[in-house]
Amino acid sequence: xxxxAAASAEQVLIANYQIHGFDEMFAAPGxxxxxxxxxxGQLNDLGPAELARRxxxxxxxxRHQGITFTVYGRDQGDERIIPFDPIPRLVPPDExxxxxxxxxxxxxxxxxxxxxxxxxxxVLKDGIVPPELVLGASGYRREFVGVRVxxxxxxxxxxxxxxxxxxxxYLVLEDNCRTPSGVSYVLKNRQVMKQVFPVxxxxxxxxxxxxxxxxxxxxxxxxxxxGVEDPTVVVLTxxxxxxxxxxxxxxxxxxxxELVEGRDLFLDNGAIYMRTTRGAQRVxxxxxxxxxxxxxxxxxxxxxxxxxxxxVGAYRAGRLGLVNAIGTGVADDKGIYPFVxxxxxxxxxxxxxxxxxxxxRAPVDSHxxxxxxxxxxxxxxAVDASGGYGMLIGPASxxxxxxxxxxxxxxxxxxxxAQPTIALSQHPTFFDGxxxxxxxxxxxxxxxxxxxxxxxxxxxxxxxxxGCLVVNSSQGGGTKDTWVLRELPPxxxxxxxxxx
Numbered sequence: 001x002x003x004x005a006a007a008s009a010e011q012v013l014i015a016n017y018q019i020h021g022f023d024e025m026f027a028a029p030g031x032x033x034x035x036x037x038x039x040x041g042q043l044n045d046l047g048p049a050e051l052a053r054r055x056x057x058x059x060x061x062x063r064h065q066g067i068t069f070t071v072y073g074r075d076q077g078d079e080r081i082i083p084f085d086p087i088p089r090l091v092p093p094d095e096x097x098x099x100x101x102x103x104x105x106x107x108x109x110x111x112x113x114x115x116x117x118x119x120x121x122x123v124l125k126d127g128i129v130p131p132e133l134v135l136g137a138s139g140y141r142r143e144f145v146g147v148r149v150x151x152x153x154x155x156x157x158x159x160x161x162x163x164x165x166x167x168x169x170y171l172v173l174e175d176n177c178r179t180p181s182g183v184s185y186v187l188k189n190r191q192v193m194k195q196v197f198p199v200x201x202x203x204x205x206x207x208x209x210x211x212x213x214x215x216x217x218x219x220x221x222x223x224x225x226x227g228v229e230d231p232t233v234v235v236l237t238x239x240x241x242x243x244x245x246x247x248x249x250x251x252x253x254x255x256x257x258e259l260v261e262g263r264d265l266f267l268d269n270g271a272i273y274m275r276t277t278r279g280a281q282r283v284x285x286x287x288x289x290x291x292x293x294x295x296x297x298x299x300x301x302x303x304x305x306x307x308x309x310x311x312v313g314a315y316r317a318g319r320l321g322l323v324n325a326i327g328t329g330v331a332d333d334k335g336i337y338p339f340v341x342x343x344x345x346x347x348x349x350x351x352x353x354x355x356x357x358x359x360x361r362a363p364v365d366s367h368x369x370x371x372x373x374x375x376x377x378x379x380x381x382a383v384d385a386s387g388g389y390g391m392l393i394g395p396a397s398x399x400x401x402x403x404x405x406x407x408x409x410x411x412x413x414x415x416x417x418a419q420p421t422i423a424l425s426q427h428p429t430f431f432d433g434x435x436x437x438x439x440x441x442x443x444x445x446x447x448x449x450x451x452x453x454x455x456x457x458x459x460x461x462x463x464x465x466x467g468c469l470v471v472n473s474s475q476g477g478g479t480k481d482t483w484v485l486r487e488l489p490p491x492x493x494x495x496x497x498x499x500x
Contacts, residue, residue, distance in 0.1 A: 012048050013435050014428075021423035022168045023437060024089060035092045038203045038489040043087070046199070048433035055086045055430060058196045067188050067246060082185060083478030085429045086197060089440065089460045090204070096456070096484045099170060102354030103160055103444055104452045109344040110175065110331045111448065114154040116347075117330055118145050128346045129339045133363075136414055137336065138384040139178065139329020141292060143299060147316055150223040153448055154325040157219070159183075159459075162354070162442045164425035171357050171422075173441065175340065176386070177332040178324060179289050182459040182479075183445045184247035187212060187254070189481040190457075205486040207456035212445070213254035216287075219449035220255075223321035224284045231284035231321070233257045234274060236265070238290050238306045248289050262290075267310030271319045285321035286311070292326050334383035334417050335361070358420055362413040371409060371418040375402040378418040379469075380409070393469060395421055424469055427480070429462055439463040441471050442482065457482035 019026055025036045032040045043051065062081055091099070116123050117134055124131040134140060159180030161173040190209050194201065217233065224231035237248040239261050252259035264275050265283065273280040288295065294304040299312040314320040330336065338359040341352045360367040360378070371378060375394050382390030392405045409416050426437035444458035461471035462478040471477040 012433065013043060013051075015434055017428070017435055018437060020426060020437060021166045022164050022425040024164075024425055024427040024440070026428075034491065035090050035485060035488050037491055039088070039090060039200065042200050042203070043435075051086065051430060052433060054196050058084055058086055058192050061192050061195065062188070065188065067185070083462075083464060084189065084192065085438075085462055085478055085480040086193070087428050087430055087435065088193065088200065088481040088483050089427055089442075091457070091482065091484045092488060093485055095170075098353060099162065099444065100454045102170070102172075102352070103446050103454050105344060105348065105350060105353050106160060106172065106175070106340065107155065107158055107446050107448055107452055109347045110158075110177065110340070111153060111155050112347040113343050114177075114325075114328055114331050115152055118147065118327060123343065123346060126346070128342050129336065133333075133335050133339075133414070134330060137330045137333040139292070139327065139331075139333055141327035141330075143312075144325075144327045148318075149325045150225070150318075150321050153223065155328045155331065156223065156323045156325075156448050157216070158446045158448070159443045160446065162444065162458075163357070163422060165422055168425070170354055172340070172354050173357055174334070175332045175337065176443075177328045178291065180443070180445065181244040181247055181289075182443055182461075183212060183455070184244075184250040185479050186445070186455065186457060186459050186482070188250070189479060193481045203489050204483060205489070207484040207486055209455055209457055212447075212455050213251065215447050215449075215453055215455075216251065217255040217257070219447050220257075220285045220287055220321070220323055222449040223323060225319055225321060228284050232274070232282060233285045233287065234260045234265075234283055236260055236262065236286050236288040236290055236308075238294070242289070244289065251287075262305065262307045265308045265311070267308065267314060270314060270317060272308065272311060272314050283320070285323065287323045292329065295326070334381055335363075335414065338417065357422060360418045362409050362416040362418070367418075368409065368413055371416075372406055374418075375405060377421060379421050380405050380416055380418045383415055383417060391470075393421065396469075421469070424463070424471070427460070427462070429464075429478075429480070436466070438466070439469055439471065440480075456484040 019029060025032055027033050062084055113123060123129050124134060155177045157180060159176040159182060162170050163173045164170055186209055220233045221231050234257055235248055235252040237245060237259060249259050258274065260274060265272055272283045274283050290306050293300045295307040296309060296312040297304050297307060298309050315322050338361055341356055344350060344352050360371050362368045362371055378394045380392040392401060424439040424441060427440045428435035429438040440460050440462050442458050442460050445455045447453045460480045460482045462480055463469055463471045464478050
């Protein structure tokens with residue numbers, strides 16, 4: 001199928017390609033894994049020049065559509081286009097089956113944990129999780145102890161970060177249970193790939209992702225107040241300057257619902273209403289992209305101008321559905337993370353399908369001493385930080401940075417965990433006319449409504465600088481399309497001169 005021209009293109013594309021750790025595409029130098037053989041042949045057929053041309057078209061498409069992410073704290077400006085890599089990540093059916101079952105298991109157990117924390121607290125009484133970790137978590141909301149939430153679902157939307165170790169095992173790195181972002185880039189990446197690289201889909205049976213908006217809307221309607229037949233749903237955004245504003249507006253358009261800011265809503269007679277050109281309209285469900293602290297000045301921060309006065313009261317009274325529920329942050333506190341395997345066993349009587357990364361807890365004396373003695377080898381994380389902030393990557397750190405973290409850990413052990421520096425799996429990424437390996441992770445998105453559904457794929461994030469392990473968009477990382485295959489593609493036929 002592939003002749004001498006394709007063989008020549010392959011030599012250029014993978015010239016000097018180096019494998020470090022687990023490579024998603026290559027089992028060995030020049031040897032593609034079976035589910036990647038067909039894709040590699042197609043890339044060779046296109047050749048470096050055509051790949052570069054189409055990559056430029058994809059980048060222009062992203063720019064014209066305004067697919068942006070705001071990066072805070074960088075001198076070069078706020079709003080940036082997220083770099084997009086055109087080489088898709090392929091997940092074979094057996095791997096995805098394990099991921100899907102593992103995520104459903106984890107989300108089910110975490111939701112039971114959150115409910116228990118705010119009600120019976122059996123998990124604390126039985127010594128499964130230390131009470132001081134839960135009650136001291138920044139995401140724990142004592143104001144919601146004993147408050148029933150619609151259908152007992154707290155984490156309707158979650159993004160669970162996965163990595164692969166040197167043996168190719170999928171491990172859970174983080175649980176994002178509050179307002180996880182990135183799903184809009186999953187959907188846009190797929191749209192752009194279909195427009196710019198339709199040929200790559202010809203020999204691959206890829207599961208779709210375009211049902212996400214409909215499934216999300218169904219989840220939102222599922223938690224409407226009792227007796228509401230046709231609920232009015234809105235997406236509540238902090239505003240245009242928020243880092244994920246593009247996503248807020250995109251999802252609102254995809255679902256056909258209003259995008260609102262706090263100033264657009266008000267409380268009247270115990271219910272929340274929206275200001276419209278046709279007058280006030282009752283709001284039944286709010287998909288909030290605002291953290292707990294800023295939701296309601298009458299309950300949380302009094303100085304907030306992002307939320308709605310009285311919103312929490314309407315929610316407490318059962319006159320409003322709120323997604324995700326207030327207080328879900330207790331489950332994605334990194335201090336709770338080491339206990340999730342025990343939480344799964346406690347509530348479900350099952351062993352975790354997706355294991356955790358080995359984690360050292362600074363509040364434990366022996367763990368803390370190990371952390372302080374090995375700051376140059378470990379990744380240290382603040383338990384309530386996200387987006388790649390509040391983190392020390394030991395092997396890439398300076399002595400001054402390690403000294404700073406030493407002081408922080410000694411002053412506040414509860415605030416930190418540490419993990420071994422894991423060489424994330426790498427994936428071929430298109431640079432200067434050839435493929436180079438870059439580290440990646442995967443954030444699948446999980447919806448919890450009438451049932452638990454996992455979006456077929458997720459956000460593959462790419463650490464673009466060579467050797468970098470930080471994939472977060474807020475730290476300059478890029479993204480690529482993730483293809484979950486229904487079945488393995490046909491094996492690529494060898495060419496006459498033996499080139500694959």
